[in-house]
Every structure is written in C-alpha cells, then in structure tokens.
Amino acid sequence: MHSSARDRIALAAVVFAVLFSQVLLYPGIADLVAALGADAATSTFAETPLDASMWFLVAEFAAYVAFVGVWGLASDVTGRRTPFIVAGALLGAVGYLALALAPTVGSVSFEGVLLLRVVQGAMTIGAFSLTMTMLMDLGGGHGKNMGAAGIAIGLGAALGAPVGGRLTAVDPLAPLVAAAGLLVVVAAAVSLVSDRAPGDRRGARAVLDSVRRRPTLSLPFAFGFVDRMTAGFFALVGTLYFQETFGVDPATTGLLLACFFAPFALLQYPMGVLSDRIGRTIPIVAGSICYGLGILAVGAAPTVALAAVAMVGVGVLGALVAPATMALVTDIAADDERGVAMAGFNLAGSLGFLGGFLVGGTVAGGAGYDVAFLVVGGLEIAIAVVAVPIFLRLSVGRQSRFALED
Template identity: 35%
Template sequence: MRQLIYLAFICFILMFSVTMIYPVVKHYVMDKYEATVSQASMFVAVNLIAYAIFAPVWGSLSDKLGKRKVFITTGLLGNSAMLFLQAIAPNLSLLMLFRFVEGIFTVMVYSIAMTLVLDIARKEAYGRGMGVIGMGIATGTAFGAPFGGFLGSLNPVMPFYSASLLIFLAFVFALIILEDVEVESSKSVLEGIAVAKKRKELLIPYLFSFVDRFTAGFFISVFPIMLGTLYQMTPKEIGIYLSSFLMPFALLQYPGGFISDRFGRIKPLILGSIIYGICISSVGFLTPPAIAISMLVAGVAAAIILPASSALSGDLAPKDLKGAAIGGFNFSGSLGFALGPAVAGFIAEKYGFSQTFYIAGISVFMVTFAAVLLLRKWKINAF
C-alpha cells in the first residue's frame, strides 16, 4: 500500500505541475510569441497528440524490458527538462516542439505508474489500486490550474519554472523511494502494441476510456463558454461550477475503486455510465443552480467509472502485456480528450449549447449499449 501512495503522490505532483501552465496560455504563448488563437490551441493539442501516440509505445516497451521504475524516473526528468526549455524557448516553433516532447514524457510517467499498480496490487484489489492513482491524477489536475493562475498573475513564465522544479523534486523522490518489481518480459514491442488484437475483450474498457475523456473535452472547452455567454458568470463563478464536477471526481476515486472490487467491474461501469450520461445531457436544458447539482452527481458517477474501467483493463490483460494493455487504455482516453473539444466547439457553433450536451450524453449511452452487446457476445462475467 505504501508504494501505491508513493505512486499517487508522484502522479499528483506531475499533473499538478503540467496543468499549472493552462491559465497562462494566452499571456505566455499568444502575447510573448505573437501566436494566433489556432496556434495557441495547437500548443494545447500537441501535448494530447503525444499522449495518444506514445501511451501504447511506452507500455509495450516496459513489458518487453520487464522494467517499470526506469520509465517513471526518466519520464519525470525529461518532463522537468522540457518545461524548463519551454520557459526559455527562443521562438514559437521550438516552443511547440518542447511541448510535444513534454507530452511524450508525461504519458510515460502516468501510464507506467498505472501499470505498476497491476504489478503491486492483488487482482481482487485492482479497483482500489487504480482508485488511489486516479485520485492522485485527478486532484493534481483539479488544483494545478488555480495555482498556476495565481503564479501567472505575477509573471506568465513562473508556472513553467515552478512546474519544472516540482517535477525535478518528484524525480529525486522517485529515484530514492520508489521500488521496482520483477515482471515477466513480453516477446516483442510489436506484440504489445497489438495487445487488443490478441485480447479483443479489452475493447470494452477502451470504449469507456474514450467516451469518458471525449465528454470531458466538452466540459473543458464549451461548458465555461456556455456559462459565461448564457448566464453572464464571472471567472470565479465558472470555477465554482467546474469544481462541482472536479472535486467529487478527484476525491471519490478510491471509494469508486472499492465499489468495483466489491461488486465487480461491469455493474458499476454500466450503472455509473447511465447516471453520467443523464447528468451531462441535463446540462443542455437545466439552468443554474440546478446545473451545479447535476455536475456534482456526474462527478460522483465519473469517480466510479474510471477505476472500474482501468481495473477491467488489468483483469483482461495478458500477464506479460499489462503495460501494453494500460497503454491502450490511455491511448483511447487521450484520443477522446483530443477530439472532444474540437467536436464540442463545432456542434456548439453550428447547433447551440443545448444540442452540444445532448450529443455528449447520447455518446455515453451509445458506448454503454455497445459495451452491453459485446459483453453478451463474448460472454464476459462481471468481474
């Protein structure tokens, strides 16, 4: 359990640090480098693209080598270096390059950390283990941006230097404290990347990972705009409404993992997804303050879904391809997170805010229905 807490702490520092820079994209990327809105958006997107491309690569490579710790420490050190280089980048092109490489190192850390959970925890405790890591990732994400906004108000470059320093300290911590485990090596990297072809049932948690982060993309992009445009909310009020989702999502990951260990993966996934889909659809027709209540319930449901779906990936993973299985899980999620904001923006601009969230809810219902059909087809029991 102690090693799981160490991993969660490392993931917290990582995500707290990398999200610190989001509030200063306008003041740093656009103002200093004279970037356009689309270029500033690409600054965010290239990071997510790197996540999607390299999540399965690092997972498969760690399986091949039978090592985990070296990937976590290397990822932390590389991430720290890339954030420092972004703080001193001489032009926009190099800034974008450093941002992309930073994403490569970021996904190396948290994807392999999730894999290490499967190596450490007993199979019947995968849900709680994933809940501990998920809590670290989610709380870091929730608290990093506000702190970055505070630092950015002093100087827009400060979040980059601060994030670089914090992650370097996390690297030193991991190097000294984190223990590696002996794992069975896989035959090849290519075999690992194709793990979903070998174990087709992994498609089920991958679908949930995709749609969960796809719809999260709606909330980080269109939701704040909707609150400001339709209800004339201030940035502070918008932050409160976002926190009504983020706080329960971050703080209830471990209880969510316990539920999946106690009642199986499938039941919490299906029930949680139905509740989640209803809540995000309701954003399209509710008004404040009812929206905050719906978001609160959605956050609770999401805290049940994530540890159950990631633990299900571990349940279904071949013994020597756990890293590849989690890499595929994170690839699916990163792909969804990259597509979500673009799709949400298109729908909102063409059809309106209400229709945007109806579509978000429908996408959850469609994936849930598809998962039920696949469960019946492949005769998968509720683990």
C-alpha cells in the same frame, strides 16, 4: 504499513503530481496562449482565442497518442518501469520550462510553441502511463489499485484547476514553471518505489501479438475514449462556456471545474473497491448513462449556481465509472502485457481528449454551446447502451472470475 500499501500511496502521489501539473494550465488557457504569442497576425492556428487554446491542448494530446505505446512497449520488453518514468518526468520538466522561456525568445512563432508542446507531451505521457502500470503491478485488488489511481487523477485535477487559476492571475506563464518543478519532484519520488514489473524480457512482437489476442480489451478502451472525451470537452469548451455564459474569471472557472473534480477524486477509491465486490458491469454501464445525462444537465443549467451543482453530480457519476473501467484493463491483461495494455487504454483516452478538444471546439464554434453539450453527453449515453449486450454476454469483472490478489 505493508510495502504494497506504502507503494500504492507513493505511486498515487506521483500520478497526482503529473495530473496536477497538467491541469494547472487549463483555467487560464486563453491568457497562456496569448502570452505565448498566439494572435492572428503571427499564426494561422490562432484566428480566435478558442482556436489557439484548442490547438495548444491538441498538440500535447497528439503527442500522447503518438508516444504512449512506445513507452509501454519499451517497459514491457525490458521488464523495467522506474528508469522510463524518471526519464519521462525530467524531460517533461525541461519541456515545460522551454515553453515558459519561449516568449523571451522573440523569433519563436506560435507554431514553434506548438512543437515544444508536442515534445513536452511526448515525455510527460511516459511518466503518467507507466506510473499507472506500476499500480497495476501491485497486489491487493485491481479495483482498489485503480481506485488509488483514480483518486490521484481526480485530486490532481480538482486542486490543479483552482491553483492554476490563481497562478494565472499572478502571471499567465506561472503554471508552466510550477508544472516543471512538480515533474522534477516526480522523478525523485518514483525512484523510491519498488519496481515490480515482470523481470522476463520479451520481444516487442511477442508482447504486441499477445495483446492483440485479447479483443475484450477494446471494451474498456472504448469507454476510456468516451470518458476522456468528456474531460477534454470540459477542459476546453467548458472553461470558455463558463466564462462567456456566466461572465466568470479564471479563478472562478477553476472553482467550477473543481466542483466536478473534487467528488470525482474523493469517491474514486471507495468506488474502485465497490467494483471489486459487485463487478464492473453496473458501475460502467449504468454509471455512463447517468454520467451522460449529467453532462446534459450542466449545459442546460440557467445559473452559475445550478451549473456548479450539476458539475458536482457529474463528478460523483464519473467516480463510479472511472476506476471500474481501468480495473477492467487489469482484469483482462496478462501480467507481462500490462505496460502495453495500459498504454492502449491511455492511447484511447488521449484520443478521447483530442476528440473532446476538436469535436467540442468545432461544434461549439459552429453550432453553439448547447449543441456541443448535446453531442458529447449523447455519445456517453450511446456507448453505454451499445455495450450492454456485450457486458451481459461476457460477464466480465465479476469477483468470482477476477479474484482479489493477496
């Protein structure tokens, strides 16, 4: 097997492990935060299970937002990826273990738990973002490489949800221990992959200035923001919606989430290759409009079976959009800017997750689940409509412009 193909598989496996560890926590999030001490008597953040779950998820993604750029900039400036990924994975594992041990220390408040969650998130995002940057460094086609990242993300989420539900049934803290173990494996695995980062060292200001001169990066960043907002929405609001509306348990909730993530994962690679052939415009714009309509269909489904079918449809459409959006970042960024460019994309995505948690949680709590689905699905449609003239003017992502690399 060609070394690039072998490294692509290895790096995709690392991305899978990081996402799998993250999603393990989602199906039983309410039980987890309760086990970590979230109750109204001890915390101003936990007046309801929705509040506690929301802030626990927000803490991690706030750390993503704050630190993803630091990791990307450090990588571009030093011309290295691997040491930073190893450090982020190992320190992230320590963070997960600290969370798991927190209930055994009686003096740790829920606010203290949230602080541990911030530290864990700040470390984990380095391993995730820079592994995706290493995929950007590979040849063979940007859509293909980002399709590999996408299938890893989707499979990690698809399998992490049902496994996390099962682990929660055993012990609400079990997903934290499993996540820590996976990140140790990540640190070992990534050290076996060739580091193809451009070796030239550059000053931090030079890297940032170079990226700022590429305003077209704001296009994939914007789509990444809204796409991840929908994912954050389903991770929090969708989980509680399914349990409250249809009366399902965490294990069944995990299976419902898997109805989205399974097709989302399995179709990422072929959809990424397709975007190398036909360009990025159709997959991103048309796919986003249909994706938003699919979200509305999930919220309107009257039975759990129809909700599952709608989740499958949303997963297929998400697979059309995601790899093309990530590939567009690679199309636009220069070789020695990829760490910062991917950090910017993940920053936008992390802000999107935060938006999904905060907007979705706030709207659902104040106006109900129906309005929350309408708001999030409508935003996905709106950004696609607004972006149509921009895509037509720039004609970005055509194969004639972004030729496949050898």
